[in-house]
Amino acid sequence: SQTIHQWPATLVQPVGSPLSLECTVEGTSNPNLYWYRQAAGRGLQLLFYSVGIGQISSEVPQNLSASRPQDRQFILSSKKLLLSDSGFYLCAWGGFLAGEQFFGPGTRLTVL
């Protein structure tokens, strides 16, 4: 069966510091991968999605970037965090039956 991992689970970072969040998927090949952000009490905002290694599409221009160095690895980065980057970051992978998406456990980021 497929499993999706994210780390770290929680993170507290100062404004202006860099960021690296990692997501890996097990049990499937060439998945579609997605990064979402959820502000406190809000909905799901799609940040990036990837259909293959090195292929990244950005939905929202901002100070975040994403990379997919391996088939089942998706990384979210920032060179300088802003207060507004605080939130719950969710990675998801896309199924192949009907296009389902399954979410990882998330990383709760607080920028101070």
Added chain:
Amino acid sequence: GENVEQHPSTLSVQEGDSAVIKCTYSDSASNYFPWYKQELGKRPQLIIDIRSNVGEKKDQRIAVTLNKTAKHFSLHITETQPEDSAVYFCAASKGTGNQFYFGTGTSLTVIP
């Protein structure tokens, strides 16, 4: 692009009563409609989905209906229990490999 609207934003029901959450979508090419349940501090979990070639789908106490002509779909929860309390999100997609467009969420509270 696709626009998904979800109502109501909050819903309180007595334990044992039914709850209904409604979503509308704008793009007639959308053909996959999942529903997610998100408990406080946790990841969204897929609870039921429906494809455009089906009008209704049931899974125990939950059901989803789809009206393609009117471009709306609904989640029905019968015999609600306190553990049904959560935020529910609807989404629309054009299927495998395509991104999801999420509704803004409904916070359901089941009062014991």
